[in-house]
Amino acid sequence: MAAIHLDQIGHSYGTAVYALEKTDLHFDDGKTFALLGPSGCGKTTMLNIISGLLTPSDGRVLLGGTDVTRVKTAERNIAQVFQFPVVYQSKTVFENLAFPLHCRGWDKPRITRRVGEIAELLGLCSRLDQSARRLTADEKQLISLGRGLVRDDVAALLMDEPLTVIDPHMKFDLRRRIKQANDQTRHTVVYVTHDQNEAMTFADEILVMNAGRVVQRGTPQELFERPRDLYVANFIGSPGMNFVQAERGDGDLRLAGVPVVAGSRCEVIAPRDEVVLGIRPEHIVFAKGEERGIPASIVSVEDHGSLRVVDVTVGSNRLRMKVGRDVALPSEQVRIRAAAARIRLYVGGLMVS
C-alpha cells in the first residue's frame, strides 16, 4: 500500500479551461477517499491521472514517495474497478481471481490459498467453480474487485462509479461487501462517485469537487455539520441545507423577529455583512408548549415512508424540515425552532461560524 501525492497537479484537455485546476493533494496510506461531485467536475480526470491513463499537463504524481508521473499504468501496481465489470467470461470464478497471480508466477498451492482468502472476504466461496458468464452484474463486479485485492503488490485501489450499472436492489448488499473488504484489507482506495450516499458509506474522507476544483475535503460528519460554502451545504444532504437571510437584532441574529443565534458567534460578523443562516432540514423541529418558536406555515408534506419532508414558509422564506413518522403534524400555522449550535452562518457564500 502507498500514500498518493498529487503535487501541483493540473490538467487541460487542450483548451484554455482547465478540467482540473492546479492543486496539491495527499491521500494517506490505508484510507478510503471518495471523489464526489456532479458530472463534468473532474473526478475521472483526477482518477485517470493517478492510474496513469492520463499524463497531467502540470505537476507530478507520487506513489509512496516515488515520482510515477511518466510511468505506465501497468507498472504503477494500481488495481482498478470500473463502472462495467471486467471479467473473463470463458473462465471460472476461481480462474478469474487466480489470473493476476498466474501472471506473477505464483505456485499453485499459494494461489489456491490466496484465492480462497479473497473469495471468503467477498462471499464468493460457493461460486468458485462456476463459469463467470453465468454470474449477475453485482457478482461480476465483486470479481473485478477481487482481482485487485488478490494481489499483494497493489499500491492503491481505484474505483470509478462501480455501482452505477448494478440493479438497485443488489446495490445495498454489494456496497456492504465492498466496504467490508476495504475495511479488512486497508488499501489506499480512491472511489469516484456522484452519489453522496455511496461516498458517505464508503469513505473515511470525502473530497467534494466542483468545476475542476476540490471545494472541501473532510469526514462525512464534517461535511454534513460544517460545510464551508453554500455549494457544499446544498450538495451534501437530501434535501440540502436551507438558506435564509438573517435579520440583525441587538447583538443577535433573528428569523421572523425571533433570535436564533446570539453571543460571541455574532461578533465575527462586520456591521454591514449580509448573513445567510444555513439550517439543515434534519435540525428543524416543531416548537413545543410554551417554547418560543418561529412562526411558520406548512405548505406541503412529502411522504418518504420512514419520514416526511415538510415544506414551511417563514415570512417570504421557504424551508424544508425532515420529520419522523411518529411526530404528529400540527395544524397549518406552526412554530418551529432549531438549536443555535446547529445553525451555520455564511457571509459572502462562505461559512464564518
Ligand code: ATP
Ligand atoms: P462524469 O461523472 O460525467 O464522468 P467527471 O466529474 O468524472 O464527470 P471528467 O470526466 O473528469 O468529469 O471531465 C471533466 C471535464 O473535462 C469535463 O468538462 C469534460 O467535458 C472534459 N473532458 C473529459 N475528458 C475529455 C477529453 N478526453 N477531451 C476533452 N475534454 C474532456
